[in-house]
Amino acid sequence: MMSGNxxxxxxxARWTATRFVREALAEKADLQAMTEKPTLRVWIGxxxxxxxxxxxxxxxxxxxxxxxxxxxxxxxxxxxxxxxGLSHVVFLxxxxxxxxxxxxxxxxxVTRRMAERLTVPPPQYAPPHISPxxxxxxxxxxxxxxxxxxxxxxxxxxxLVAGMAAFVISGLLLLIRPALVVIPLGFFIVLCLVAPxxxxxxxxxxxxxxxxxxxxxxxxxxDDGPDSDVTxxxxxxxxxxxxxxxxxxxxxxxxxxxxxxxxxLSRNHTIGNHSYRHDPLLMLRSRATLRExxxxxxxxxxxxxxxxxxxxxxxxxxxxxxxxxxxxxxMYCLTFSCRAxxxxxxxxxxxxxxxxxxxxxxxxxxxxxxxxxxxxxxxKWIAEVERIVSGLKEKGxxxxxxxxxxxxxxxEQIDR
Numbered sequence: 001m002m003s004g005n006x007x008x009x010x011x012x013a014r015w016t017a018t019r020f021v022r023e024a025l026a027e028k029a030d031l032q033a034m035t036e037k038p039t040l041r042v043w044i045g046x047x048x049x050x051x052x053x054x055x056x057x058x059x060x061x062x063x064x065x066x067x068x069x070x071x072x073x074x075x076x077x078x079x080x081x082x083x084x085g086l087s088h089v090v091f092l093x094x095x096x097x098x099x100x101x102x103x104x105x106x107x108x109x110v111t112r113r114m115a116e117r118l119t120v121p122p123p124q125y126a127p128p129h130i131s132p133x134x135x136x137x138x139x140x141x142x143x144x145x146x147x148x149x150x151x152x153x154x155x156x157x158x159x160l161v162a163g164m165a166a167f168v169i170s171g172l173l174l175l176i177r178p179a180l181v182v183i184p185l186g187f188f189i190v191l192c193l194v195a196p197x198x199x200x201x202x203x204x205x206x207x208x209x210x211x212x213x214x215x216x217x218x219x220x221x222x223d224d225g226p227d228s229d230v231t232x233x234x235x236x237x238x239x240x241x242x243x244x245x246x247x248x249x250x251x252x253x254x255x256x257x258x259x260x261x262x263x264x265l266s267r268n269h270t271i272g273n274h275s276y277r278h279d280p281l282l283m284l285r286s287r288a289t290l291r292e293x294x295x296x297x298x299x300x301x302x303x304x305x306x307x308x309x310x311x312x313x314x315x316x317x318x319x320x321x322x323x324x325x326x327x328x329x330x331m332y333c334l335t336f337s338c339r340a341x342x343x344x345x346x347x348x349x350x351x352x353x354x355x356x357x358x359x360x361x362x363x364x365x366x367x368x369x370x371x372x373x374x375x376x377x378x379x380k381w382i383a384e385v386e387r388i389v390s391g392l393k394e395k396g397x398x399x400x401x402x403x404x405x406x407x408x409x410x411x412e413q414i415d416r
Contacts, residue, residue, distance in 0.1 A: 016115050024112040045098025052091035059083045092175065114160075159195070159204045159320065162188055196283065199316035199335035205323035210337035211362035211405050218363045218392065219402040220245040221336060223274055223312065224344055225369035226253055226260035233382055234369050235267055241389050244401040245269050246410060247369065248312045251276035251297030254304075261304055270402060270410050272310040272334065273297045283319040291325045298329065308411045310334040316366075334406070336366035345372040348380060352387035356395065364402070 015021060038046075060080045067075035166188035173180045195203035200210065211217075225231050226249055238245055247264050249271055254261050264271060275282055276296040283290070294311055301308060309331055313322065316335050326333060340354040341347070345368045355365060367388075372381045392399060403410050 020108075021111055021115050024108040025115055027108070039101075042098045042101065045094045045096065048090050048094025049098060050094075052087045052094060055083060055090065056087035057084075059087070091178070095174070157204055157206070157323070158202070159192065162191055196317045196319060199318075200337055202318075202333075204318045204320045205326070205333055207318070207333040207335050208364075208406050208408075209335045210360075210364050211407075213362040215398075216361050216396050217398040217400050217405060218338070218359060218361070218365055219400055219405040220365050220367065220389075221248060221272075221312075221402065222246070222367050222369040223248045224253075224278060225249055226257045226264065227370045228257050228260060230371055230378055230381070231257075231260050231369045232263065233378060234385065235263055235269075237382060237386060237389070238269070239267060241393075243389055243399045246272055246402040248272040248274035248310075249297075249301070250274050250278040251293075251300040252278075254297070254300050258304075261301075265304060265306065271301060271304075271306060271308055272312055272410060273301070273308040273331070274312050275314055276300070278314050280315050282314050283317045283322070287321040287325065290319075290321055291328070294325055294329060294331070302414060303416065305413055305416045306411050307414045309408075310410045312336075332408075334364070334402075334410075336364045338363040339366040342368060344368050345370050345381060348372050348384055351381070351384040352391060355388050356391040359392065359395075359397070361397075362405070364405070 016025075060076070060083055063079045063083060064076045067073055067079075166184040169184040170181045173184070192203075195201055199207070201207075202209070220243065222231075222234065222245060225247055231247075234245075247269060249261065251273075261271070273294060274297070275293040277293060279285070279293065282293055285293075298307065310333070311326060311329075311331050312334055318333065322333065338355060338359050340351050340358075342351055351367075355367075359365065365388075367385065371378060389399070
């Protein structure tokens with residue numbers, strides 16, 4: 001019996017073999033033709049579309065006025081629907097003359113982009129057996145029967161599916177009720193604005209945010225460091241409790257505190273990429289800026305003999321440009337599923353209470369190893385982390401290395 005994936009791959013193969021797709025790929029269809037000067041045919045179409053609106057409701061209103069003054073209701077009863085129907089016919093003819101050319105351009109471009117996306121094989125990852133340090137190694141048992149959520153296999157993203165659905169629905173509404181075209185398109189735009197603020201959804205690209213498992217196991221991650229005052233104190237706490245962690249570091253801070261990075265690695269913890277400057281508005285920047293931020297942080301960490309395979313975007317927000325950047329750099333996106341909304345240690349009151357109340361099996365817990373801003377200072381924050389670690393153990397949770405929890409490597413050794 002064929003699996004669901006085999007069926008999908010077969011359908012994709014049939015689709016890419018069609019003449020329309022082959023021509024779109026061969027001609028490298030793009031949107032440049034949209035900027036060419038409109039032809040006479042297009043102007044005729046635009047004129048017919050304008051005429052359709054004139055002979056639509058205005059003409060029906062005129063017939064109603066004539067019917068009222070002539071005391072002859074049949075004029076509007078018969079003429080109204082006929083005139084309104086004629087306006088739709090004229091609109092469709094105008095749309096054919098003015099729009100078919102541009103619709104074909106857009107369809108060929110969308111087809112080429114989809115075909116290229118679907119037919120490029122996904123990146124090959126290392127075997128899932130990982131050492132406690134996060135380096136690739138054979139011999140460790142997997143957590144059997146569990147799955148990474150939502151998975152990181154390449155395919156149609158929710159954003160692409162939603163966009164295609166919005167355009168298809170809009171195209172149908174264009175033929176039925178043009179005024180309603182903006183509804184599905186507007187809904188899609190709102191979805192694109194809202195979805196990135198939910199780190200576990202993976203709207204624009206596959207992300208790993210937790211592991212779906214019944215085993216009471218979690219992983220600790222710390223963002224925004226290293227910090228010369230906070231991180232060494234945290235490392236000592238983790239050593240006392242024999243607890244592993246993953247540090248998502250900003251490249252600029254790694255350059256500033258190289259000894260702290262060396263200490264993190266010497267304690268067998270793992271490191272992830274958190275961009276170079278940790279710009280909260282990074283996902284609003286250009287693709288070139290986004291790539292520079294990720295690649296520059298990779299270059300900084302390469303000086304320590306490691307190459308992170310995971311990227312956690314600042315604030316956990318993604319955008320449509322991130323998938324391409326991570327593919328180029330052979331990385332994947334990892335977010336989190338349990339946090340206290342501490343705002344980068346601006347609010348550390350009841351930090352442990354919130355985390356211990358929200359934690360679930362398979363969670364990736366987000367904390368920050370930067371100096372707290374506000375009352376309490378470092379001592380209070382260290383006490384809160386101590387309560388989190390002790391509380392997790394009391395609740396029967398194992399604190400696993402992140403690679404063991406998600407069953408994938410998170411960094412690899414390289415030659416300096």
